Amino acid sequence: MEVIQVTGKHLVDEFHKVPEIIYKKDRSWIPQLRLMIENTFDPAKNGRYKKGDARRWVLKNDGKLVGRIAAFYDDDYSSGYDQPTGCCGFFECINDEEAAFKLLDTARDWLKEHGMEAMDGPVNFDENFFFWGMLKDGFRPQTFGMNYNPPYYNDLFAAYGFKTYYEQYSYSLDITNPDLPDRFWKIAEWVARKPGYSVEHFSYKNQDKFIRDFIEIHEKAWGNHDNYKPIKFQLLKDLLSGAKIILDEEFIWYAYHNGKPIAFFMQILDLNQILQKLKTGKLSLWQGLKLLYLKKRKTITRCRVIVLGVVPAYQGKGIESAIFHHLKKVMLRKKWYDDMEMSWIGDFNPKMNALFKSFGADRTQTHRTMRYLFDREKEFVRAPIIE
Secondary structure (H helix, E strand, O other), rough: EEEEEEEEHHHHHHHHHHHHHHOOOOOOOOOOOHHHHHHHOOOOHHHHHHHHHEEEEEEEEOEEEEEEEEEEEEHHHHHHOOOOOOEEEEEOOOOOOOHHHHHHHHHHHHHOOOOEEEEEEEEOOOOOOOOOEEEEEEOOOOOOOOOOOOOHHHHHHHHHEEEEEEEEEEEEOOOOOOOOOOEEEEEHHHHHOOOOOOEEEEOOOHHHHHHHHHHHHHHHHHHOOOOOOOOOHHHHHHHHHOOOOOOOHHEEEEEOOEEEEEEEEEEEEOOOHHHHOOOOOOHHHHHHHHHHHHHOOOOEEEEEEEEEEEEHHHHHOHHHHHHHHHHHHHHHOOOOOOOOEEEEEEEOOOOHHHHHHHHOEEEEEEEEEEEEEEOOOOOOOOOOOOO
């Protein structure tokens, strides 16, 4: 078997061809957007290269593609743990331990050369709401940005020595369902009427204001989490600019108290419902036009909640319910949307998991972020619970 570093257009094409081979007979697999992945590996478009680096490889056996992997690190991520921790991702491989171990060894050795002492995977060289974690249960077509893999990947990673650092839970909810808990909507209406509180949705026209408000909420709501890093204004602006195809202004909401931002909610459109029909992640001009046509024809019926955060001083006051109270009106008007997937919530966040269950949401699948310590004698410790 031969591991080949991806350089040049031909090897990039082969990197993207590997999943087509692995999932040839898997009807649940949906191709990932090739442009989105390539942007991840473009230093001009991924700010993580400023404090880190990435490499990727394909694996061949007798000239035939049998696997691929990427390895990456950035100082912000690696410095947040007891040991410098890098990552691997975009792993695809035939069901063969020798092949899988060869790929994982390659990623490990490269990370070792750059001072890392552990490897998390399979994750992304970008924000953790896209392509993060290994699917453990819920093997069905995934929503946009969620990882999909064959069940045997779990066995390959476990055999190599990976352990679960934390599990990631996804929930499904139809907020227009009249059978949702009555208490939930009473709290929502009560908060919506309270003086000093207001809720409004995002608009591109005033995006600079909303980006600043998000940064303030993000710092207060997530600032006490392990490995928290401040988020940059321009990073968010670039993200919003490049993501219009999956965004609806009325699906991004802010809550305020006396004019101060206190909560943020964001869901994206499940573009995978269209990509599944196109059967490709590499969009030609014609396929791009077809994508826009299918979107206009209301082909997308599912959304994915990727962020819900409330600053600590306002947690437990029903602010989330107030946002859902306003969102419900939008969903009733846009009747073709009949499902919300809330993904993902870590097992280290029991309060948020309890909150989603209180909404009447059903847990539908589990992913997990796994960790491999290079020092095999070092004690393995799972992600700490958020109090």
